[in-house]
Amino acid sequence: MTNGSANDERAIHQIKPHGGRLVNRLVEGETKENLLERAHALPKIQLNERELADIEMIAVGAMSPLEGFMTREVYDSVLDTMHLPLGLPWTLPVTLSVKPDEDPDQYRTGLDVALCRGDAVLGVMHLEDKWKPDKAAEAEKVLLTTDEAHPGVAYLGSVGDTYLGGEISVFEKPEHEAMNDYRLDPKETRVLFKAKGWSTIVAFQTRNPIHRAHEYLQKCALEIVDGLLIHPLVGATKKGDIPADVRMRCYEVLLENYYPRDRVAISVFPAAMRYAGPREAIFHALVRKNYGCTHFIVGRDHAGVGKYYGTYDAQLIFNEFTREELDITPLFFEHAFYCTACGNMASAKTCPHGNDEHVFLSGTKVREMLSRGECPPPEFTRPEVAEVLVEAYEKGIG
C-alpha cells in the first residue's frame, strides 16, 4: 500500500479503462465550430434527465468504451449476453429514445441529429441506427420484471417507441446548478489518485445518506487499499429518495468528523439510477473502473428497489464473469449493524449474536423518526448526519 508524495506518481500503476482507452467525445476547436454551425439546421431531439446524464458520461469517458448511444446490434448483444459484440462485459442498455411528441421519420440514418435540452444544443449524434425495441423484453431481461410499479419499467413506459443509435459529439458538458465543486471526470479522478500516490482505490456507490453500516463497510475496505472514493449518484432518482443536495451535506459532515481526509475523496457520479439490481451492480463497477478505481463495494441489494431482487443477487451475478474480463475487484459485504453484545459494528459474517442485540432500523422506521424530528440512535446514524436529515425533513423533503 502506498500513500506517497508526488515523487511517487510515476511509480503508480493505474487500472486501465474498460476497453483499454478513456473515450473522449467532447469536441473542440474547428470541429466544434463546424458542428455548431450545422447543428442549428439539423433535426432536433430532446434529451430527458437520464439521457442528459448519459451523454455527459459518454462524453467524458465514464462509459468507456461506449462512444455514443447503442445501435440495435450492441443493444441486442447487451440484453442477450451481457457483453458488447466484441466481447467486453456490459450489462445495461444505454439508449436514446424518440419522445412521444417527436416524429421518428425526421431522423434519417446516415445523417446527424442535434441533441437538445430545451433550446440549448448540447451536441450531435451521427445517426447509424433507428429501430423499434421490444420494451417488454428489455424490462424482462434487464430489470427482471415487467411490473409497472418498478421505476425502471415505468421509465420504459414513459419514453417513445423508437430508439436511435450512433456515436455522439458533445459541445459542452451539461450545466449543473449544484455540487460543481465535487464534479470530477474520470481523467480528473485518475490524476487525483496518482497525485495522492494511491495504487488501489475502492469506490463506494450510494444513492442514500451514509449510515453507520455503510461507514463500516467503507472502512473495512479502506483497511486493504490505499484510498476510498465516495461516489454518490446524483442523477435522476425516484420519488422518495433523499435529494442529492441533502445527501451531500450528510457526506460532508461525516467526512469532516469521522474520516481520515488524506485517505478519502468524495466526488459525485452523474448517472441516473436504473434500479436494475444485479445488472446495474456490474455496470456500476465497470464505470468506476473508468474513474480509476481498482475495487468496488457491493453490499446488500445493490441498486435494488422494493423486493424485485434477492438480497445478494447483485453479488452473485459477478460469478457470471471472469475476474480478468471485469478487472475491477468487487468487495462483497453482508448486512452490517451495531451489536450491543460485541460492542462494535459487525456483520452477519462476524457477529455470533442474535437480532435482539443488533441496532437496526428499516428505511420506513428511519423516515418516520426523521419526520417526527427524532434522531435515530447514534449506533445507527452519526448524530451530525441525523441533524442534517431532521432539518431537511422539517423543510419538507422525504
Add this chain to the structure above:
Amino acid sequence: MPEPRVTIKIPRPLYERIQRSIEGSGFSSVTDFIVYVLRDVMSGAGHRDERGELTREELDAIKERLKNLGYL
C-alpha cells in the same frame, strides 16, 4: 448464459510455450489467456491514441483545479 465459442487452431509449440508461461499467473487455461490478450488487442489498447494521453498543459490544468477545489 455462457457465450457461444468457436475453435481456433494454433501451432502446438506455441500452445505449449503459452502453457508454460502462464503457470502461476492467475490464468486457469491457455484459452483464458488467449481470449484476454485478443480482447485487449481488439479494444485498441495497444494503439497509442493521440487523445488518450494528457498533455503537460492538460495535466497542470487538472491539478490546478484539484488544488482549487481542495482535493490536493
